[in-house]
């Protein structure tokens with residue numbers, strides 16, 4: 018049985034630190050998400066702010082604050098930890114971004130879509 022992974026990009030395609038948005042489709046499913054690279058680690062989240070559900074990016078692929086330390090929501094400026102998505106400042110302080118499972122193998126970043134489809138193939 019094939020592992021339902023979808024390759025997003027190579028690690029070398031991402032700056033350090035840097036972020037990049039993806040619109041992932043498989044079957045009838047679609048996921049708006051982004052990846053943040055910090056060193057040899059990558060972190061993935063859905064592109065929805067817990068405050069209003071709005072997309073987080075300032076402009077395409079721009080999810081980080083000016084210093085590249087926090088994920089920042091473009092709408093009202095909430096700041097989130099890159100490592101765990103926890104909101105440390107802003108109107109949704111104490112809430113978290115929704116993580117998406119990534120794997121980093123042989124220099125490529127992949128999304129594991131199996132956790133979204135489940136046995137019934139439900140939409141994420």
Ligand code: FES
Nearest residue numbers: 066068090092093
């Ligand atoms: S929509 Fe993100 S902080 Fe308000």
